[in-house]
Amino acid sequence: MDYRSLLTIPLAALAISASGADKLRQPQGWIAGSSYVWPQGASHEAGVAPETEASGHRALTVKAIGERGMSDIGSISQYVFGYAGKRARFTAQVKAIGVDGWAGLVIGDGFLPLWLHPGAREADTALPRGAAACPDWCEVSVVADIPASGNGVAQVGLALAGNGQAWARDLTLEAVGPEVPLSTGGFAEKASEAQKAAREKFLSERAAKATPPVNLLLQ
Amino acid sequence: MDYRILLIAPIAAMVLSANANPPVLPSGWIPADLVVPAVPSPKAPVGYDIGLDTEAAGPASLTVHSILPQGQAYQSIGAAHQVVFGYAGQRVRLSGQVRAEGSPAWAGLYIGAGDVGLLADMHFGKAGVEDHLPRGAAARSGAGWQDLSVVFDVPAGASSIDLGLALVGEGQAWVRGLHFDVVGPKVSPTASTIAYDWAGARAVMEATRQSIAKFSPGSLQNPTLE
Numbered sequence: 001m002d003y004r005s006l007l008t009i010p011l012a013a014l015a016i017s018a019s020g021a022d023k024l025r026q027p028q029g030w031i032a033g034s035s036y037v038w039p040q041g042a043s044h045e046a047g048v049a050p051e052t053e054a055s056g057h058r059a060l061t062v063k064a065i066g067e068r069g070m071s072d073i074g075s076i077s078q079y080v081f082g083y084a085g086k087r088a089r090f091t092a093q094v095k096a097i098g099v100d101g102w103a104g105l106v107i108g109d110g111f112l113p114l115w116l117h118p119g120a121r122e123a124d125t126a127l128p129r130g131a132a133a134c135p136d137w138c139e140v141s142v143v144a145d146i147p148a149s150g151n152g153v154a155q156v157g158l159a160l161a162g163n164g165q166a167w168a169r170d171l172t173l174e175a176v177g178p179e180v181p182l183s184t185g186g187f188a189e190k191a192s193e194a195q196k197a198a199r200e201k202f203l204s205e206r207a208a209k210a211t212p213p214v215n216l217l218l219q
Numbered sequence: 220m221d222y223r224i225l226l227i228a229p230i231a232a233m234v235l236s237a238n239a240n241p242p243v244l245p246s247g248w249i250p251a252d253l254v255v256p257a258v259p260s261p262k263a264p265v266g267y268d269i270g271l272d273t274e275a276a277g278p279a280s281l282t283v284h285s286i287l288p289q290g291q292a293y294q295s296i297g298a299a300h301q302v303v304f305g306y307a308g309q310r311v312r313l314s315g316q317v318r319a320e321g322s323p324a325w326a327g328l329y330i331g332a333g334d335v336g337l338l339a340d341m342h343f344g345k346a347g348v349e350d351h352l353p354r355g356a357a358a359r360s361g362a363g364w365q366d367l368s369v370v371f372d373v374p375a376g377a378s379s380i381d382l383g384l385a386l387v388g389e390g391q392a393w394v395r396g397l398h399f400d401v402v403g404p405k406v407s408p409t410a411s412t413i414a415y416d417w418a419g420a421r422a423v424m425e426a427t428r429q430s431i432a433k434f435s436p437g438s439l440q441n442p443t444l445e
Contacts, residue, residue: 151427207305
């Protein structure tokens with residue numbers, strides 16, 4: 001069996017599902033996505049920063065659409081295979097303006113999109129790790145161990161929680177040795193706390209009152 | 220493998236795929252299209268038509284119909300379902316008339332403790348799923364409309380249950396005349412579960428994980444953002 005084929009479907013679906021945040025040009029190989037706030041729609045948009053297209057020094061960008069809450073997240077990222085049991089370093093020049101939540105580079109593992117991580121229903125491991133951006137261009141690196149017990153898929157990208165806009169350029173990824181220290185920073189920790197608290201509140205309120213199934217008459 | 224994304228993928232496929240004449244799903248109902256296609260596709264496939272059967276005579280019926288040849292690596296599931304809150308510690312019953320045609324591995328009504336991902340967890344053989352498999356009442360294929368009930372003791376700590384009509388494998392199933400109620404201790408709970416080879420699915424997932432983990436470290440795609 002060619003197990004790679006089993007990956008085709010979810011990855012294709014991911015590319016489709018990310019289309020809510022695609023007003024900016026989507027560079028090949030990168031997947032943009034964001035929280036969805038009903039009824040307004042996507043909370044962020046992500047892609048190539050238009051002002052960098054002509055310069056030959058293109059940058060990824062993620063920017064908030066309208067006024068956002070701390071738990072709204074946008075990201076643009078890609079999956080890279082083959083890092084099971086390895087330490088990965090993702091480096092870029094990054095910049096962020098008007099950020100009231102969190103913005104920066106992120107390394108996660110597995111296929112869950114970055115923007116969904118903080119609200120994931122299951123307890124996560126130490127990943128994803130993050131390296132926050134600066135108010136003006138600065139080079140930052142995020143270093144993380146990809147678990148040997150997993151599938152070795154690393155997800156790397158730029159993420160923004162809350163308001164503002166972030167950029168990243170000159171992106172590099174490499175496997176590094178154990179002498180390179182791990183990043184200690186997390187990723188959108190306030191957003192994670194807010195989303196988990198909101199979910200607990202929602203479940204608690206719903207559980208307190210019986211709500212039978214609806215439309216059993218199939219109308 | 221992080222199975223959570225595999226839950227999202229089929230939902231996205233249902234919402235975004237271009238099916239020329241998709242059946243209408245009644246309000247309040249959620250589709251679950253967890254198909255394993257015979258031929259892997261770069262696009263998210265639609266494996267089941269899920270919605271109202273507008274061609275059948277008589278009362279309105281909800282149907283799940285496999286429309287794509289299925290692979291045998293592990294089993295496919297299609298369902299029309301709902302998540303219901305607030306019945307922790309109670310015994311509940313879902314009843315209806317169910318009909319099945321073709322050769323499904325299983326078709327019928329089900330209830331289980333969990334959320335919208337309950338069937339997906341089973342589909343991917345997620346760790347621990349064998350401890351809370353949905354209870355199910357199966358219909359016999361080709362036997363016409365059958366009165367079925369599934370009775371479930373909702374665990375005291377369960378904030379929600381998932382219930383509906385499910386079809387494992389190929390074929391078609393219908394349900395009509397649905398009822399949901401809380402029942403007393405004189406009504407026996409259903410002992411049978413949805414017949415699904417969760418262990419086989421788990422083995423495939425593990426083999427997949429191991430295969431992927433052996434890949435050589437890849438490099439960043441398109442770092443210049445062409």
